[in-house]
Amino acid sequence: DGGITQSPKYLFRKEGQNVTLSCEQNLNHDAMYWYRQDPGQGLRLIYYSQIVNDFQKGDIAEGYSVSREKKESFPLTVTSAQKNPTAFYLCASIGGGQGDNEQFFGPGTRLTVL
């Protein structure tokens, strides 16, 4: 089955630690995205990548970093510089002709800082 997988589903982090959230897709999509969602809120864009080895900051990139070494993978690192990282993180991708296509979402990772 084609789709997007995120791991882990739940992640607990101590203050001051960096953690990396995994996002993998087998849809052969070029563009991938990371969003943050806080309780009762919409999605805010953290980073996005149109092609391999290229990525752009979204609206709330501070305290986060990404890499795009492979087309199918777009990991997100939440660094210790992110002061309020507890949230639900969603990864998404879009295929060719991005302006006219839907975004496919992964199931999300819930990060909690202890």
Place this chain on the structure above:
Amino acid sequence: SQQGEEDPQALSIQEGENATMNCSYKTSINNLQWYRQNSGRGLVHLILIRSNEREKHSGRLRVTLDTSKKSSSLLITASRAADTASYFCATYFSGGYNKLIFGAGTRLAVHP
């Protein structure tokens, strides 16, 4: 910044009733999309309407778009308890941005 703003923030109805959610946006768009999110899950695409379209149907869903008012509405007819979820509109900029901008969503509760 959020481009789309949904209204109402929360909606509670009985099964069989219709549910209408509205979305307003600020800038020119290529298309507007509606997504659904069950609690604690990822988003699922429902419907896309292009800027040159005024109305679109998909099953029990009806979406309208008024580009002059920069607004869209999502109508769910004959609602079911399984329709309980959050619904988000997302706009795709026509200004060279390759990204969707999501609103804060409408939380719909359908009671049996």
